[in-house]
Amino acid sequence: MVEAGMRFPIAVGILVLMPFGAAAATDPPPVRLGIVGLVHGHVRGFLDRLRDRTDVVLVGVAEPDAALRESYGQRYALPPGAFHATTAAMLDATHPDAVAIFTSTFDHPQTVEACAAAGVHAVMMEKPLAVSMAHASRIAEAARSGRTQVLVNYETTWYPSNRAVFRAVQDGSIGPVRKMVAHDGHRGPREIGVQPEFLSWLTDPVKNGGGALTDFGCYGANLFTWMMGQARPRSVSAITQTFKPDVYPRVDDEATIVVAWPAAVGIIQASWNWPFDRKDLEVYGATGQALTVKREAVRFRRPGRDEEEVPSPALEAPEDDPVRYLAAVARGERKPSGLSSLANNLIVTEILDAARESARTGRAVVLADR
Numbered sequence: 001m002v003e004a005g006m007r008f009p010i011a012v013g014i015l016v017l018m019p020f021g022a023a024a025a026t027d028p029p030p031v032r033l034g035i036v037g038l039v040h041g042h043v044r045g046f047l048d049r050l051r052d053r054t055d056v057v058l059v060g061v062a063e064p065d066a067a068l069r070e071s072y073g074q075r076y077a078l079p080p081g082a083f084h085a086t087t088a089a090m091l092d093a094t095h096p097d098a099v100a101i102f103t104s105t106f107d108h109p110q111t112v113e114a115c116a117a118a119g120v121h122a123v124m125m126e127k128p129l130a131v132s133m134a135h136a137s138r139i140a141e142a143a144r145s146g147r148t149q150v151l152v153n154y155e156t157t158w159y160p161s162n163r164a165v166f167r168a169v170q171d172g173s174i175g176p177v178r179k180m181v182a183h184d185g186h187r188g189p190r191e192i193g194v195q196p197e198f199l200s201w202l203t204d205p206v207k208n209g210g211g212a213l214t215d216f217g218c219y220g221a222n223l224f225t226w227m228m229g230q231a232r233p234r235s236v237s238a239i240t241q242t243f244k245p246d247v248y249p250r251v252d253d254e255a256t257i258v259v260a261w262p263a264a265v266g267i268i269q270a271s272w273n274w275p276f277d278r279k280d281l282e283v284y285g286a287t288g289q290a291l292t293v294k295r296e297a298v299r300f301r302r303p304g305r306d307e308e309e310v311p312s313p314a315l316e317a318p319e320d321d322p323v324r325y326l327a328a329v330a331r332g333e334r335k336p337s338g339l340s341s342l343a344n345n346l347i348v349t350e351i352l353d354a355a356r357e358s359a360r361t362g363r364a365v366v367l368a369d370r
Contacts, residue, residue, distance in 0.1 A: 027054065028331065030053075030054060030055055030056050030057040031055065031056045031057070031097045031098050031326075031327040031330045031331060032056075032057055032059045032094065032095065032096045032097045032098070033050075033056045033057065033058050033059060033096055033097070033098050033099070033100065033326075033327075034058075034059055034060045034061070034062070034090055034091065034094055034096035034098070034099045034100075034120075035047075035058070035060070035061045035062070035099070035100050035101075035102060036061075036062045036063075036087050036090070036099055036100070036101050036102065036103060036111050036115075037062070037063060037101055037102040037103030037104075037107070037111070038061070038063040038065070038068045038069070038072055038102060038197070039063075039065070039068070039102065039103060039104060039197045039198060039200075039201060040102035040103065040104070040126050040198060041194050041195050041198040042102065042126050042153075043072075043100075043102035046100055046102070046322070046323070047072075047076055049321065049322070049323045050323065053323065055323075055324060055327045056098075056323060056326075056327050058078075058082065059082075059094035059095075059096050060082055060083070060084055060090040060093060060094035060096065061078070061082055061083050061084065061090065062083075062084045062085070062086060062087045062089065062090035062091075063083065063084075063085070064085055064086065065197070066085075068197060069083045069085075087111060087114045087115075088114060091114060091115065091118040091120070092118075095118075095119075096120055097120070097121050097122070097330045097331075098120065098121060098122045098123065098124070098326050098327065098329075098330035099111075099115050099120050099122075099123045099124075100123075100124050100125075100153075100326065101123060101124065101125035101126065102126060103125075104201040104204075104207040104208065105128060105130065105131050105207065105208055105209055105214070106131050106135070106201070106206060106207040106208070106209070107207075108125050108129065108130055108135065108139060109130065109135045109138040109139050109142070111123070111125075112125075112138075112139045112142045112143065112148070112150060113138065113139075113142040115142075115146070115148060116142040116143060116145060116146025116147075116148040117142075117146060119146065120146075120148055121148065121149065121329075121330045121331075121332070122148065122149040122150075122151065122326060122329040122330040122336075123148060123149070123150055123151070124151040124152070124153050124322065124326045124340075125150075125151075125152055125153065126152075126153055127152050127153060127154045127218050127219070127222070128152065128209075128214060128218035128345070128348060128349065128352065129150075129152050129342075129345040129346070129348060129349050130209075130349050131206070131207075131208065131209030131214070132209065132349070132353055133349055133350060133353050135349075136345075136346055136349040136350075139342070140342060140346060143342060149329050149330075149335065149336055150336065150342040151325070151326060151329060151336045151340040151341070151342075152222075152339075152340055152341075152342075152344075152345045152348075153322050153340065154218070154219060154222055154339060154340075155279065156219055156222075156223065156279050156281075156339075157322070157338075157339040157340055158315065158320065158321065158322065159279075159292070159295040159296075159312075160295060160296055160312035160313060160314055160315055161281075161292040161293060161294065161295055161296060161297055161298050161312045162223060162281060162292060163312065163313075163315060164290075164298045164310070164312040164313070165227075165281060165283050165290045165292060165298055166226065166227060168283075168285075168288075168290050168298075168300065169227050169283060169285070169290075173288065173302060174283070174284075174285030174286075174287060174288030174289060174290055174300075174302065175285035175286030175287035175288060176263065176264075176285060176286050177227055177228065177264045177283060177284075177285055178263070178264055178265075178284055178285060178286055179264065179265055179266070179267075179282075179283075179284040180220075180223075180224050180227060180264070180265070180266040180267070180281070180282065180283050180284070181266070181267045181269070181281070181282040182219060182220030182223060182224065182266070182267070182268050182269065182280075182281050182282075183269050183271075183274075183278050183279075183280050183281075184216040184217075184219040184220060184268070184269070184270055184271075184278065184279050185212060185215075185216040185269075185270055185271035185272055185273070185274045185277075185278065186272065186274055186276070186277040186278070187272065187273070187274060187275065187276070187277075188244065188247065188248070188253060188272035188273065189202050189203065189215075189272065190203075190247055190248075191247075191272075192277075202215065203248055203250060203251055204250065204251075205250050205251050208251065209352070209356075210240075210251055210252060210255075210352075210356060211240075211242075211248055211250075211251030211252040211253050211255075211272065212240075212251075212252055212253050212254055212255050212270045212271055212272045212273075213238070213240055213252050213255035213257070213270055213352065213355060213356065213359070214352060215270070215272075216255075216270035216271065216272075217255050217257055217268050217270040217351075217352055217355060218348055218352060219268075219270075219279060220257070220259075220266065220267075220268030220269075220270065220281075221257075221259065221268065221347075221348040221351040221352060222339055222344060222345065222348050223281055223339070224259055224266040224268075225344050225347045225348060225351075226338055226339050226344060227283060228261055228264065230343055230344055230347065231261060232347055232350065232367055233259045233260055233261050233266075233347075233351065233367060234260050234261055234262060234366065234367060234368065235259075235260045235354075235364050235365060235366045235367060236257065236258070236259050236260075236351055236354035236355050236358055236364065236365050236367065237257070237258045237260075237355075237358050237363075237364040237365070238255060238256065238257040238258070238354075238355035238356070238358040238359040239255070239256050239359060240252035240254065240255045240356075240359040241253070241254040241255075242254070243273050244272075244273070248272070252359075253271070253272040253273060254270075254271050254272070254273055255268070255269075255270040255271070255355070255359070256268070256269055256270075257270070257351070257355045259351055280292050280293075280294070287302070287303050288300065288301055288302040288303060289301045293309060295312075296311060296312055297309050297310060297311050297312055298310055298312055318333070318334060325340065350367065354367060
C-alpha cells in the first residue's frame with residue numbers, strides 16, 4: 001500500500017493533481033508521462049521514483065490485465081481513471097510526452113510503434129531492447145518515422161562506479177582496453193521471488209528471447225559496447241546451460257559469452273545460479289586495471305602504484321536518475337547517448353542474437369558475415 005506522506009503527481013482527464021509544494025511558476029511544465037505494461041517487476045521501482053516529483057506527471061497506465069490494474073491502483077493509491085486496458089486507449093486519452101514501457105520484451109516493438117504513431121517524444125523500456133534483430137529493426141524504423149527518441153533502461157547505467165571506469169578508459173590512464181569481464185545475475189528469478197506475472201514471461205523463450213543469456217547477458221554487452229566506443233565486435237561465441245531443468249525447463253539459466261574485437265575481448269558471465277546478487281565489471285587495459293566495487297567505488301591498479309579503492313563521484317543531473325533523464329530527453333534537453341542509446345542497444349541485440357546462434361550451433365558467429 002501507499003506509504004504515509006507519499007504523493008504521486010497524477011493527471012486524470014484535464015485535472016492535474018500535483019503534490020504539496022509543487023513546482024514554482026518559473027519551472028518548466030511537468031512532462032506528461034504514460035506507463036505501458038505492469039508485468040515487468042521493475043515497474044515498482046519506477047513508480048517509487050515518481051513519489052513527490054514535480055518534473056513529471058503520470059497521466060495514464062495501460063495494462064490489459066484487470067487484476068493487475070486493481071492491484072497497482074491499490075498499492076500506489078492511483079485513481080481508477082488513471083488506468084486503461086489498451087495502449088491505444090491510454091495514448092488517445094492522455095497524449096503523453098513520454099512513455100515508460102514495462103511489458104514483456106517481446107511486446108516492445110508494437111508498443112514503440114504505437115507510441116511513435118501517436119507522436120510521443122520519448123520512450124524508455126526496461127532492458128533489453130528486443131528479443132531479436134528483427135524486432136530491434138522494427139523499433140529503429142518506428143523511432144525514425146515517428147521522430148521518437150528511444151531509450152533502454154539498465155540499472156547499471158546509474159552506477160557511479162561504471163562511469164568512473166569509463167572515464168579511466170577515455171583518459172587512457174589504464175591504457176587501451178584489452179580484456180573486460182562482466183558478472184551479472186542472482187540465484188534465479190523463482191529463487192528470489194519475482195512476481196508471478198513477471199516470472200511467467202521471463203522464463204518463456206519467446207517472450208524473453210531466452211533465459212539468463214537475455215536477462216543478464218545484455219548488461220555486459222551494453223557496458224562492453226560503451227567501453228569500446230560503440231564499435232561492433234568482430235565475433236561472438238557462447239555456451240548456454242541449464243543447471244536447474246526442474247525449475248527452468250524451457251530456457252537457459254547459465255550463459256557464458258565471449259565477444260571479440262580486433263584488439264580486445266569481453267567475457268560475459270550471465271547467471272541465475274550465483275549464490276548472491278551481483279552486477280560488477282572488470283576492465284583490464286594494457287597498463288592498468290579497474291574493478292568495480294558495487295555502485296560506488298572502483299579498485300584501480302595503475303603502473304608503479306599499489307591497488308587502491310577509490311570512491312566514485314556522484315553522477316550529475318539529469319544523468320543520475322532514469323526518470324529525470326527520460327524527462328530531459330522528452331523536453332529536448334538531451335539526446336539519448338551512451339548506455340541508454342538506441343545505437344548502443346542495436347549492437348547489444350546483435351551480440352545477443354549471435355550468442356543464441358553460437359550456443360545453438362556450437363560455432364563462433366562472425367558479425368561481418370551477417
